[in-house]
Amino acid sequence: MTSKPRSPSRRDFLRQSLVAVPAVSLLGTSAIAQTQSSTAATPAAAATATKYTPRYFTAPEWDFLQAAVERLIPPNEDGPSAVEAGVPEFLDRQMEAAYGHGGLWYMQGPFVPDAPATLGYQLRYTPREFYRKGIASVDSWCQKQHNQKFSALPAEQRDAILHQMEKGEIQLDDIPAVAFFTQLLANTKEGYFADPMYGGNRQMGGWKMIGFPGARADYADWIEQPGKVYPFGPVSIEGAKS
C-alpha cells in the first residue's frame, strides 16, 4: 500500500546503537537536555531544508507550502518549525507514494461533494490533485484580494487567511477551503511526527519537543514503575538516537 523505505540492515543498526550506548549516557538526555539540543539543531535543520529539490511540487507550489506550513507550526523556542522539521519534503515525498496518487482511497464515482460532511471526504481529487488545485485556488484568491501570492504575504496575513480557510470563511474557485485546510493541517502534523525516514521530523525534533521516545517500543523495565519520569530520548527506525 504505502511505498515505504526499507533497508535490510536497519534492525542490526538499531540494535547496535542501542547496545553501544551505556544507560548512563542515555540518562543525560532528559527532557530538559532534549529541548536544548533541539533548539541548537534548528539552524542546521533549516539549512538542509532548502537543499531538497521537490519532485512533484512546482516552484510556486513549493513556495506556498513553505509559507503555509511555517505558519501552522511556526518557529519558536519550544521546538522546530514545520519547515525546520522538513515537513515540505515529507509532503513532496508523500505525493510520490501510493497515498499521494489516491491509491489508498476509494476513488470511484459518482462523486457527491455536497453530501453531509459527517459522511466523510467526497471530492474527486487524489491528494496530488487536491494540493495542485488547492494551492492554485488559494494563490488566485490571494492575488485577487491582496494582489500577491500567498507566499509573498506577511506572516500575520497568512495566519489570518489560514484561519479563514479553517472556518470556511473564504470561497475558493475549485475546492472547499475547509477541506483543503484540513488536509494540509493533517499532513503537516504527520510530517512533523512521523518517523524521520519519511523526510520530516528531522533529527526527531517533533518527538523531542513533546518527549516521545519514538521507535523504542520496549518498556518492559518501566511496567513496574508507574509515574516515574522516563529518562531516555528518542530513537528512530533507521537507528538515529538522541
Added chain:
Amino acid sequence: MTRMKPVDVVLVGFGWTGAIIGMELVDTGLKILALERGAYRDTSPDFTYPHNADELAYGIRGELFQPLARETVTIRHNLNETAVPYRQYGSFLLGNNVGGAGIHWNGQHYRPSPEDLEFHSHISKRYGQKFMPEDMQIQDYGVTYDELEPFLDQFEYLCGTSGRAGNLNGEIKDGGNPFEGVRKREYPNPPVADNYGAKLFADAARSKGYKPFPQPSSNASRPYTNPHGVRLGPCNLCGYCERFGCFMYSKASPQTTILPVLMRKPNFELRTNSHVIKINLDSSGKRATGVTYIDAQGQQVEQPADLVIVSAFQMHNVRLMLMSGIGAPYDPKTGKGVIGKNYAYQMMSNVNVFFDKDVAINPFIGAGSGGNQIIDEFNSDHFDHGPHGFVGGGYILGGQTGGRPIQQLLVPPGTPAWGEKWKRAAKDSYLHTTGVQSHGSVMAYRDRYLDLDPTYKDAFGLPLLRITFDWHDNEYKMTQFLTDRAQEIADAMKPRQTSQTIRKPGGHYDVRQYQTTHTTGGVIQGTSPETSALNRFQQNWDVHNVFVTGASAFPQNLGYNPTGLIGGLTYMSVKAIRETYLKNPGPLVQA
C-alpha cells in the same frame, strides 16, 4: 471457469474465526481449505522490530487494513438519503490478509454479561415491553451464558488472556469484575501491571465507591503456552498495538495461537489471494455446493465443498449472503426478512485528563488492552435502568493504549488546532495526559440495516455493501449517563483540566471519527427463522451446510468488545459441527 477438486470444508476468510474453525475440525481428517483474499502474514518477517514501530505506515495509512481503493462500503443516515462511499478510513478499520483484524486488534477480551445473551427476555421481564421504544428490535441469542461458559473459557485459554476473576464459581473475588457471570476457573494469566493513568483512575474510582479491575487482555502478562502448544511471550507495553501487528508474540492472534500448528496439518490447505464472491447453491436452493472465488490472476474459480463456513468478518459475511441469495433480504419498511437486519455499532465518549507537569503519565508506555483499568457498574443491566429511561450501557476505562503522536496527542480544551499556542500546548501536555473512556452499547432498530448499494461497485464490479445507520435517542441518553459518570471519576483524579468528546442529540453518525470496529448484526442468530438468519449454532436456517461466524450473528450490540463472545460462539458452533452435524448433516435445530 476453472473447477477445483472438491473439499469437505471450505472456510471463506481466514481471520480469527476461520482459524478457530479450521483448527477444531482438522483432527476429523476432513479435507479443509481456507480461502483468504489477502496475503500470508506472519510475525516474522511482517511485524518485526523496528519496522513495526512506524506510526505513519500502520497507524495512519493503514498498511494492514483492507485497501478501500478496491472495496469499501457506502453509508447513509436514513432511508431517504443516497448513500455515499466510505472513501477514507475513519469510524472503523477493516482487516485484510491472513489473521484478519485479529492481527491489529487491541486484545480487549471480554465475556458478555449473562443477561446480554437473553436481552429481550430480560429487559421485557424486568422493565416491561413498553420500556423499549417501538422501533427497537432487540432479541435473544438463543444461547445462555451457562451453556456458553466452557467455550468462552476455551477461547481465553487459547489466547492466554491476562486478567483477574471477579466471580469464581459463584464466589465474588476482590479485584476482579464483581458483575461478571460465573467463571469456572481463573484467567490463564495474571493481569498486566497498570499503566499510570489506569492507576490514578482506579484510585479515583474506588474513592467513588466503584470496584475497578484490570481490563481482561489478550496481551500476555507472562510467557504462556496454550493448549495447542503454541507459545506467547510477555508484552512489553510497546505502545504500537492496535492497528499494528505484535513483534513480541504477545498479542493473541491466529498467528500467535493457532497457525504454527494448523499450517502443518496435511489435510489443511490455505489459498491466499482468493477472493470469494459467491456461495453456490444447488437447484433446490437448500444446499450449498461450494463457492466461487477470484484468484490472483483475476480468474473465476469454482470450489466445490460439502460444508461452507462464512468467516469473512461481519460486513463481508452479510455482503456474501446477499450476493449469494441465501435467506430473505431484510426490508426495513415491513420489518420482514433477515439478511442485513439489525445492524448495530457502538457509541464511545472520552474525557481527556490533563495533569500538571509533576505527574508523569508517559503515555507511550501502553498496550492495546493490558494495563488499563475498568469499572463495569454501568454496563449491561448491572444497574436499575428504570429511572434513566434507556436500555444498554457500557464500561468505563481509565488509562491509555499508547502515545503515538500523530493519532494520540491531546491538547487541553480551548487550544487552537495549529500555530504557536498549539505547539506550546502539545509540548506541555503530552507527557502529562491520560484518558477516561466510555465504551457503550448500541441497540438494534427497525430502520438500521445493511443491503447492497444500487450504484457503487468494488474492483470486480460487484455491488458494495450499503450501511443505513444513525444514532437513536436511547443511545444519546446512554452516552450522556455514562459520560457523566466518567467525568465524575476524572474529576476525582484531581487533574488540572479535562475535556470531553461526546455525541449529543441533534448530531449524526460521523464516519470521520474513529470509534470502534465493533460493527454487528446482519446475519443474526436467534430462536426462529422468522426473526433470525441463523440458529443458535450459527447454522443458516434455510441452507443447513452454511454456517456464519463472527459479530454478524449479534442481534444487537454489547457494551463490551465483541471478540471474546465471537470466539465463544465459534467454539460452540464448531463443536456442534464436529460432534453432531458431520455425523448426520442436516438442521441442528428444527425450525
